[in-house]
Amino acid sequence: MSFQWSSSVQTVCQYCKSILVRTDVDLQKVGQVADLPPDSSPIQLMTEGQFGTHSFVVAGRIIYEYEQGAWNEWRFVMNDGTDGWLSDAQDEYVVTFRSTVLDLPKEKEAKLGMIYQWNNVRYMVTSRTLAHYRGVEGELPFQYWDKTDVVFIDLKSDHGDFATLDYSDGDPVLYTGKAVDFDDLRLTNVRKFEGW
């Protein structure tokens, strides 16, 4: 096993589905991924694309399920080494990056319609989702495998800005970015669909 990206901490063996985590000294098997649901995202590992002036390649993903179906958080690595996330929920695409903003609301506080301002952008809470962790694939920049139910709070601005509060680890983590058009991502090496 080898890591392709230096910023990766965790990887999944594509043959035996073992989840491997690298520590200072060695590689440790921490778990195993169950069979993933049939794929219907046009994105896959090694899909390449563009965001702004940067090109990126998809390195891994986390799959979640919720009552309205499943969605993917694709982890990509840009050509300057930055990590980002391309979420694909029912083919609605959002690119986000981890934000350094502190002083984030607790999960119970961020109700629908609440307004927050981060980095001079006004966001409104538009959905609260109770998601079930379903599996991982490829390389991730952190350990992420032993999860069950996770709350995500999505926010939008009036200018296409998008933010997600991730409560996977109890304390909130903020990701901010933009909703994007499929065509704008100029993706290559995408999945093929029969008849399309």
Place this chain on the structure above:
Amino acid sequence: MVLSGPKKEIPATAVRSITCPGCGGSVTIRSFGKAVNVVCGSCHSVLDAQDPQVKILQKFKDAIRHDPLLPLGSRGKIRGVVYETIGFQHRQIEADGQIYGWGEYLLFNPYQGFRYMTEFDGHWNFVAPLRSLPQAQAPGTESDRYYLNERYKHFQTAVAKTTFVLGEFPWQVRVGETVEVTDYVCPPRVLSAEVSADKEINWSLGEYMTGADVWKAFGLKDAPPAAAGVYENQPSPFGGQPRKTWKYCFILLALATAVWIYNAGMADNKQVFTESYVFDPAASEAAFVTSTFNLDGPDANVKIETMAAIDNKWIYLNYALVNEESGTAYDFGREVSYYHGYDDGESWSEGSSRDSVTLPKIPSGKYFLRIEPEGDSKLGRINYSVTVIHDVPNSLWFLIAAPLILVPAIFSTWRSISFEHRRWQESDHATSSSSSASSSDGDDSDDDS
């Protein structure tokens, strides 16, 4: 630097079929793993597409079926992207005791995602989910929304109920479920907010399409159903027309005014003859000729003014304008009469002591007038004067033309207002007066910005 690893060939994701546990019929799934619910085409049971056991979520009870106008599985190209029709819902609202039903088609492209097509009474909309939140802004327009700096006016808020479903959906769908739908219009676009029971708001943006456009996009045969009435975001066929028409009418009016002013400035307007006479009805021979006068320059009109000292009297003058050299005569007669009085507490008057007549295009030359006055011998002597003016400015054509020039503009504005009135009569803001129509017309003039 783009990192490219070894590319593993993954087989194309395939369309699959499931068996309906309700009737044993085969149900095609067209949106791959995205289908959450699928409705059996035979028995109309709502099935759980994510469940390997294909659990029945709802059985079809209603007697009313609605046939989709766009067949499930049909593909159409809209704005350069091919979409497949995969789901159909019939929804309805109740307003003023009346039920209004419409069709909603779910369109799918495995890369671009989901879009919608709605149809009401032959009016179509292509709808996409919205990424940004429309804002309520300026005071006084709280009920409206702004999106990408355009104002969308509140049209209607109603509870929409799903009455029939067919095909597949990437969300939970049930017959009988309700959402509150609010539409805001800025023709040809419409912003819609759907508020579900858990208060989550889904915004979408629709753009008007004609049935013919939809039929062309989907390559359908026959003719689309005819559109009835005016739809909420139907673009006005008179949209930018009033403004354009007013512009052209004003240009034409300015030209006419310039011609009128130019003509007035260029006209000679020269008095060539004036003389006073006394008419005695008792005299035997009244006819006489005047001294000659010159009409110089190019052919121009000639105005003959008659002023008579008459008070409850009349005089009739047989005129002839005679060319001294050729003998050509222009004959005409003028009656000058003026009566006034006081009857039944009201004063009245009729006629005038002054008369003028303009003869067009008289060739230049030496002329005189032959005048033969007639009158009632009982009325006595009448003093009168005759004045001849050569080349007077003509304003009559302008006074008639100016209002006529504005007729198309007024007509165009009227048609636009009445179209907007019909639009807003279907909204929550319908009025018996013309207030909604006139307020919507206010925006109409901004249409082509």
